[in-house]
Amino acid sequence: MESELKVPTMAELSAAGQQPEILFWVGCAGSFDDRAKRITKAFVKILNRAQVSFAVLGTEESCTGDPAKRTGNEFLFQMQAVSNIEVLNAYEVKKVVTTCPHCFNTLKNEYPDLGGKYEVMHHTQFLEELIKEGKITLEGGKFKGKRITYHDPCYLGRANNVYKAPRDLIEKLDAELVEMKNCKKKGLCCGAGGAQMFKEPEKGDKDVNIERTEQALETKPDIIAAACPFCNTMMTDGVKNKEKEATIAVLDIAELIANAKDL
């Protein structure tokens, strides 16, 4: 069943005189992190199955600059942003979809001031749209009766008020969505944002991801669903720390859907 992934690049399409409908912004984690690459591939499988006309920038993509900006390095952020915008504008990109809420936030909210104005969607929003348009159908057989708790990524939830799309998708899988005691607007951070991913935490009694994992475990889930590659890493580490990795999976919404469709 593993079929070859079809991943056209903007350069190839443009050489052939074609313009895809969407640009899939893969992001650094999605390109390089082993765990996150599985999310990227799951999303591409869905795009292939739904015959979506898309392309990636491939080697022309570069970090959006989010971690630099949150560290306080406005200069490095803008250097990244301006060169990315140059590439995107040269390809006349109109619509961007990304599997990373940090890229999503930066592209959507911070690039416009620097001349990068696109319609930007998070992959959960895009997947919901695909279902609404009937481009993919979901029968939940595989997840029926499974307890899934959803962790809100800060940069998708509070930062951009996207709470519904990922939940709707989980419900379409016929799974039982169970909420943690802190969810939606009050969702607790996984501990990775604001460039924390790249450093050791400050002195304290506990790591943030452990606290969040404990909240997730309280719901007695079969699966912890995430919608961000960084949250995914943090929650996976948390589950390992609690020695629950044999019974509880941490999966991205795209993986759940690819899974449900046996892709």
Added chain:
Amino acid sequence: MQYLPNILFVAALVAGIGFFVRNVKKLARNIKLGKKVDVTDNTSIRWKNMFKIALGQTKMVVRPIPGLLHVIVYLGFIIINIEVLEIIIDGILGTHRIFSPLGAVYDFLIASFEILALLVIIAVIVFWIRRNIIRLGRFIKPEMTGWPKTDANWILYIELILMVLFLTMNGADYQLQQMNVAHYTKAGAFPISQFFTPFFEGMSMPSLILIERSAWWLHILGILFFLNYLYYSKHLHILLAFPNTYFGKLDPKGKLNNLESVTQEVRLMMDPEADPYANTSGVEDGQEVPKFGASDVMDLTRVQLLNAYTCTECGRCTNECPANQTGKKLSPRKIMMDTRDRLEEVGKNLDANKGTFKNDEKQLLDDYITREELWACTSCNACVEACPVSIDPLSIIMDMRQYLVMEQSEAPSELNNMMGNIENNGAPWPFSQLDRLNWAKEN
């Protein structure tokens, strides 16, 4: 001598309001030490936010118990203050209950003030119990010792005393009305203070008049005192919550501001045709080069400084903060309190030096807010979401990080490595940009 009370009253009123005006001027001067920001946009959305969040208390009731208690105190206080208008007119003219010709309406008003006063007393007592007996977590964090703790209790005591004085004044008045004492017109309905009757039983008319007059005077003097207490207290929020919610952030919470001075520099660097000898700093010659980020209160914006004065020290932000919850030093409430304390210190410095700031070898960074606090933030926006008065502690944290990184090159070393990677190979990890698409070929 007949006019002595009127004269004393006018003198107290002028002094009370005069001091208050002086404090407001100082407040405005201090806030103007911050950088100007354009907040003239989206006026209709801003008014709507103010109506909803401040007037309508929408974010207070997210926590139902303190929310409801607060709505009582808030409404009670505002409505009862209509009575203050009558007191002031009576005080100036030497009349008694000048609005009493309103008849039934007057009875209704006084009756509702009394009921509200009782509710306020109950709410204030519950607030006190939550702070001092139950000792809710958010009220006993390290930053809540000393003045902040005393202040919080004083506010409750003062409100309690004011309400009790109001009811005592009415209760004695009611007795005097029953005794048909001249000057004490029969007016008003006293659903609460009528129950004070047993307490006044058998008192002579002069003692009753003494009680009524003392309560009346103490009540109005108390209000004038309270008005002037605000400037030194978190209770300043009763005024500043309104402008603060008006000026609150309108962009999506995830958006951090763009630094225009950097944009100009970046554009020139990226433009192959740019004149290499041109002035790239984005400022005219002779002007000071703008400082990146914030190390002291003067580097913050006026909205951020208004935020600091508005903070109610409620700790809802700190309560939701993932760093604080896991035992790190960072507390977004402390960020706001430190900003206000430093701003006050700068203000006093200005007062002492005829309006020019004398370098005191201190700043907000390190002397108030430590780097350990700043670097513990995950930029999760939980504090911003939690604040019932639209304060943005995260923006101050980010501005201070910007100063540390851009002016001092003092990021934690792991973050320097991460930024080095972005600079060299376009990713926070040391992978080559040329390998970015390798995932598509792996299985």
